[in-house]
Amino acid sequence: MSKPPARIRLADAAFALFDERGYEQTTVDDIAERAGLGRTTFFRNYRSKEDVIFPDHDRLLELIRDRLATSSHGTALVAVSDAVRLVLLHYVEEGDLARRRYALTSKVAALRDREIASVGRYQRLFREFIADWMGGPTEPASLRAELMAAAVVAAHNHVLRRWLRGESSDPVAEVDEAMREVLALFPAPGSSPAPGGGTTVVAFRTGQDIDTLLPSLRRLVEDGAEH
Numbered sequence: 001m002s003k004p005p006a007r008i009r010l011a012d013a014a015f016a017l018f019d020e021r022g023y024e025q026t027t028v029d030d031i032a033e034r035a036g037l038g039r040t041t042f043f044r045n046y047r048s049k050e051d052v053i054f055p056d057h058d059r060l061l062e063l064i065r066d067r068l069a070t071s072s073h074g075t076a077l078v079a080v081s082d083a084v085r086l087v088l089l090h091y092v093e094e095g096d097l098a099r100r101r102y103a104l105t106s107k108v109a110a111l112r113d114r115e116i117a118s119v120g121r122y123q124r125l126f127r128e129f130i131a132d133w134m135g136g137p138t139e140p141a142s143l144r145a146e147l148m149a150a151a152v153v154a155a156h157n158h159v160l161r162r163w164l165r166g167e168s169s170d171p172v173a174e175v176d177e178a179m180r181e182v183l184a185l186f187p188a189p190g191s192s193p194a195p196g197g198g199t200t201v202v203a204f205r206t207g208q209d210i211d212t213l214l215p216s217l218r219r220l221v222e223d224g225a226e227h
Helices: 008-019 028-035 039-045 049-053 057-069 073-094 096-107 109-134 141-164 171-183 211-227
Strands: none
Touching: 008 028, 008 039, 008 073, 008 096, 028 039, 028 141, 049 096, 049 141, 049 171, 057 109, 073 096, 073 141, 073 171, 096 109, 096 141, 096 211, 109 141, 141 171
């Protein structure tokens, strides 16, 4: 059986050492030695021991930009939801590594500060996209974009933390529901209720099949007709 890639071996070695010795007491040389690799190999894969801990945020941000760039004005909110799901799936696919990172950053203030700074990059990207969708950097669009971006990131992080703590068995379904809650707070620019009321149906993607969804959709339509 072939060995795991060097990047994975280094990450496994790093987290094992962080557990044994503590983050501050572990050096790059310690990590490389534990992984059975050289210092040069370490720096070909990571810039520092901090980079071993965090996911590749630059790559994730680029994936989000690519997804948002494929949207039109009419599909902007779908693109935002897809982008949020994309980030969540990255963490879920990491599995135990993501949980070990969460435990470590919860204990080390410097790592927690870096994680907060990374969250700010995601929020800024969503804010810029949403502001453009809402009509540009003018008030009140700028404020609404700021609020919506904060809500989008908060919804993602709420579900992610629940999964990291072992409280969610289906984080993808939860994040889809959380995003529906967020998007319901921010109607599309220029939209207004139909004269005399009416019913608005928002389309979204879900892992549930149509037979499962139909009863809930029917109840929603009936409730809307009663109001």
